[in-house]
Amino acid sequence: MNFRQLALKNIQGNWHRYVAFFLSSAFSVMVFYMFGSFIYHPEIANGNIKAASMVKQVLFACQILIVVFSFFFVLYASFAFLKTRKKEFGLLTLFGMTRSQICRLMFYEQMMIGLLSIGVGIGTGMLFSKLFFLAIARLLQIDSPIRFVVPPQALLQTVIGFLALFLAMTLFAMFSVGRSQIIALLRAAKQPKKPPVASPWLTVLAVVCLGGGYYLAFTTSLKLILQLMLPIVLLTVLGTYFLFTQASVAIIHRLQRLTGLYYNRTNMIAISQLAFKMKDNARTLFVVSVLSAVILTASGTIYVFYKSSDQQLMEQLPNTISFTEQGLNAPRGIDPERIKAVLTAEGASLAKELKIAGVQVPLKLDGSRASDITALLISESDYNRAAEGIEYAAPLQIAPGHAVFSYPYKMSDIKLMEKGSQRTVQLNGQTWPLEMDGQVTGAVINLMGEASGLLVVNDGEYAQMMGKVPDDRKIVYYGFELNRWQEHAAAVEKVKQSVPEEQRKRLSDRTSYYASTQQSSSLALLIGLFVSFLFFVASASMLYFKLFTELQEDDHQYRALMRIGMSVSEIRRIINVQIGLLFLLPVVVGAAHAAFAYKTLANLLSMNVWSYGAMVIFVYAVLQFLYFLLTRRAYMGQMKSL
Template sequence: MNFRQLALKNIQGNWHRYVAFFLSSTFSVMVFYMFGAFIYHPEVANGQIRAANMVKEVLFACQILIVVFSFFFVLYASFAFLKTRKKEFGLLTLFGMTRSQISRLMFYEQMMIGLLSVGVGIGAGMLFSKLFFLAIARLLQTDSPLSFIVPPQALLQTVVGFLALFLAMTLFAMFSVGRSQIITLLRAAKQPKKPPVASPWLTALAVLCLGSGYYLAFTTSLKLILVLMLPIIFLTVLGTYFLFTQASVAIIHRLQRMTGLYYNRTNLIAISQLAFKMKDNARTLFVVSVLSAVILTASGTIYVFYKNSDKQVMEQFPNTISFTEQGLNAPKGIGPEKIKAVLAAERASLAKELKIVGVQVPLMLDGSRALDTKALLISEFDYNRAAEGIEYTAPLQIAPGHAVFSYPYRNSDVKLMDKGSQRTVQLDGQSWALEMDGQVTGGVINLLGEPLGLLVVNDGEYAQMMGKVPDDRKLVYYGFDLNRWQEHIATVEKVKQSVPEEQRKKLFSPASIYAANKQSSALSLLIGLFVSFLFFVASASMLYFKLFTELQDDDNQYRALMRIGMSVSEVRRIINVQIGLLFLLPVVVGAAHAAFAYKTLANLLSMNIWSYGALVISIFAVLQFGYFLLTRRAYMAQMKSL
C-alpha cells in the first residue's frame, strides 16, 4: 500500500469527521464560482445588462468576504482535525514512520479533500448557475435571460484561489505536527483537565457588558447611532465572550448547589460533565453565537428593507403622480384631465386627487441645521385633505396666528422647528407674525428640493395672506393617488409618454424610485441569502467538528457509566442534553443579540419590524434544529457503546 492509498483509506475511515467540512467547503466553492460566473459573463462584461455594474461590485465584495471567511473556517477545521489525530500520528511515529512521511500522508489527505471540494463545488456551481442567472435577470428586468456559459476567468479564479487556500492550511498543519514530540502526540487526548473555575469579577463584567450593550441598542436613535454603533458591538462581543468562558461556569456551579435538581436521576452526571464541556467549548460557542447574531441581524435587516421598499418611498412621496404649475393662469402643458384619461384607458382607479394652491415663502429653521430655506405655505384644510388616509399623519388644528412646519422625512429625528418659536412671513410688503406649534414629519405631498417643507397655517389666515399674493406667484400642486399603485408602474410610464416632451420634467412619480429600490433590495436579499446560508453551514459545522473531536473520550466515559449500571436510555438522555445545549445556546444568544439589533433598526426606521425579525429567527432556529438532528444521528451511529 502506497501513501496515496493509505491517505484514501484514512479519509474513508474518518469520513464522519470530514463530511461537514467537505459540504461547507463545497458550498463555499459553489457560491464563489456562481458569483464569478456572473461577474465575468460576456454579456455583463460588455455592458449589455442594465444595472449590471452595481451587481458586479456587490458580488465582487461578496467574493472577497467568502475567501476571508473560508480562510478562517479552513484554519479552524484543520486544527480540529489535527487535534483528533495527534495520537494516531504519535503511534505512526513510534512504529517507525518519519516526520516527512507523516507530512506526505497529511498532504495527500488534505489535498484529496480540497480537490474533491473544488471539483464538486464547481460542478454544483455550473449546475445551479443558470438558475442564478435567471433570478438576477428577472430582478434586473432584462429583456432576455443570460445565456449559460462557463467563463474561463471564473473557473481559473475559483480553482487557483481555493487550491491555494487548502495548500496553505495543509502546510500550516504539517508544520504544527512536525514540531511536536512523540510523547506529546501520544498524550494529546489524555492531558489532565483542571476543574473549571469562574471569576466573580469577570462574570459580573459579562453581565455589565451585555446589559450596557443591550441598553444602548434599545435606546439609541438616528442622531446617536454613528457614535454608539462601535461601543454597542464591542460591549456585546466582549460580554458574549465572558458569558461563555466565565458566566456559564458560574451558572453550572449554581446548579450543582441546587441539591433537589442536581441529585435528580441522571442530572448529577449530565451537569458535572457539562461543567467541563462548557469550559472546553466556550470559545467555539462564543464564535458560533457571534456568527449567529451576524446572520440573523444581516438577514433580518435585508428582509425588512425588501418588504418595506414601497412603504419607505411612500412615506416621503405619498402621491403616485404629481406635477406643479407656476401661476393660476399658466398655460396647461400637462393638465389633470389628460392624466385621468390615460389612467382610465389603463384601468387604473384613482384613490385620491389633490389640487393645492400655495406660495413659497422664506423660512428660518432651528436646531443644528439652522439655515434659510423656503417652505410652501398652504392651508390647514388642504393639509388635512392631503393627509387623509395616511397612517402616520394626524389632522391638524391650528389657531389664528399659529403655524406648523411639516417635514417630509418621517424617519428623521432632527428638530428643525421648536415649539413656541416666532416666525415672520413677508408677502408683498406685508408682514405676518406666526407662533410655531412645532413640526410634524412624513410627507403628505411630493416635495423635491425646494420648498424643503410645508408651512401650514389657519384657514382664515391663509385666505387673508393669499389675497395679497398675485396670481402669477402662486404655485398650484396636482397629485393623484392610484389604488394598488405598485401594479401600475407601466401605467405611470404611459402617463409620462402622453405629456409633451418639454413638459415631462415637471411630472414626477415615485414609481421609478420604488422600482429601483425594489430591484436593489431584491438583489440584496438574493445575495444575502447565499452568504447567510454559507455562514450558517460553516458555523453549524464548527459545532459538528467540536463534537466529533471529543467522540473517542466521550465513548470511553459512557462505556464506564454503563459498566456501573446506567442504562442505554439514560446515557442517550445525557447525550441529548449535552448536544442539544451545544446547538441551542448559540441560537438563544444570537437571537437575543439580534432582537436588540432589530430594536435599534426599529428606532431608526420608526416602524414595527418584530414580525419580520421573528420570521427570520424562526427559520434560523428550524435550520439549526434540523442540523442538530442530523448531527445527533451521526454521533449516535459512531458511538460504539450505543
C-alpha cells in the same frame, strides 16, 4: 500500500469527521464560482447588459468576503482535525514513521479533501448557475435570458484561489505537527483537566458589558448611531466572550447547589459533565454566537428593506402622479383633465385627487440640523385633505397665529422645529409672526424640489397671507393617487407620453421608482440569502467539528457509566441535553443580540421591524434544529456502545 492509498483509507475511515468540512467547503466554492461566472460572463463583461453593472460590483465584494471567511473557517477546521489526529500521529511516529512521512501523509489527505471540495463545488456551481442567471435576469427585467457559459476566468479564479487556500492551511498543519514531540502527541487526548472555575469579577463584567451594549442599542437614535456603533459592537462581543468563559461556569456551579435539581435522576452526571464541556467549548460557542448574531442581523436588515420597500416608497411619494404649476392662472403646460382621461382609458381608477395652492417662504430649522430652507406654505384644510387615507398622518388643528412644520421624512427622533419657538413670515412687505406648534414627519404630497417641507397655518390666516401674494408667485400642486397603483405602470407611462417632452421633468411618478426599488431589494435579498446560508453552514459545522473532536473521550466515559449500571436510555438523555445545549445556546444568544439590533434599526427607520425579525429568527432556529438532528444521529451512530 503507498502513501496515497493510506491517505485515502484514512479519509474513508474518518469520513464522519470530514463530511461537515467537505460540505461547507464545497458550498463556499459553489457560491464563489456562481458569483464569478456572472461577473466574467461575456455579456456582462462587454457591457451588453447595462443594468447588471451594479450587481457585478456587489458580487465582486461578496467574493472577497467569501475568501476571507473561508480562510478563517479552514484555519479553524485544521486546528480541529489536528487535535483529533495527534494521538494517531504519535503512534505512527512510535512505529517508525518519520516526521517528513507524516507530513507527506497529511499533505495527501488534506489536498484530497480540498481537491474534492473544489471539484464538487465547481460542478454544483455549473449545475445551478443557469438558475442563478435566470433569477438575476428576471429581477433585472432583462428581456432575453442570460445564456449559460463557463467563463474561463471564473473557473481559473476559483481553482487557484481555493487551491492556494487549502495548500496554505495544509502547510500550517504540517508545520504544527512537525514541531511536536512524540510524548506530546500521544498524550494530547489525555491531558488532565482542571475543575472549571469562574471569576466573580469577570462574571460581573459579562453582565455589565452585555447590559451596557443592549442599553445603548435600545436607546440609540439616528443622530447618535455613528458615535455609538463601535461601542455597542465592542461591548456586546466582549460580554459574549465572558458570558461563555466565565458566567456559564458560574451558572452551572449555581445549579449544582440546587440539591432538588442536582440530585434528581441523571442530572448530577449531566450537569457535572456540562461544566467541563462549557469550559472546553466556550470559545467555539462564543464564535458561533457572534456569527449567529451577524447572520440574523444582516439577514433581518435585508429582509426588512425588502418587505418595507413599498411602504418606504409611499412615505416618500404619497401620490402616484404629481406635478406643479408656477402661477395661479398661468397657461397649463400639463392639463390635469388630460391626465385623468388617459388614466380612465387605461382602466386605472382614482383613489384621491388633490389641488393645493401655496407659496414658497424661507424658514429656519432648529436643533442639530439648524439651517435655512424653503418651505411651501399651505392651509390647514389642504393639509388635512392631503393626509386623508395616509396611516401615519394625523389631521391638524391650528389656532390663529400658530403654525406646524411638516417634514417629508419620518425621522421622529430629530427635532427640526421646537414647540413654542417663534418664526416670522414676510409676504409682499407685510410680516406675520407665528408661534410654532412643533413638527410632524412623513410626506403628504410629493415634494420633489419645490420645497424641503410644508409650513401649515390656520385657514383664516392662510387666506390673509395668500391675498397679499401676486398670482404669478403662487405654486399650484396637482396630485393623483391610484387604486392598486402597482398594477398601473403602463398607464402611468402613457400619461408621461401624453405630456409635452419639455414639461415631463415637472411630472413626478411613483411607479418608475417602484421598478428600480423592487430590482435592488430583490437582488439584495437573493445575494444576502446565499451569503447568510454560507455563514450558517460554516458556523454549524464548527459545532460539528467540536463535538466529534471529543467523540473518543466521550465514548470511554459513557461506557464506564454503563458498567456501573446506567441504562442506554439514560445515557441518550444525557447526550441529548449536552448536544442540544451546544446547538441551542448560540441561537439564543445570537437571537438576543439580533433583537436589540432590530430595535436599533426600528429607531433609525421609525417603523416596526419586529415581525420581519421574528420570521428570520424562526427560520434560523428551524435550520439549526435540523442540523442538530442530523449531527445527533451521526454522533449516536459513532458511539461504539450505544
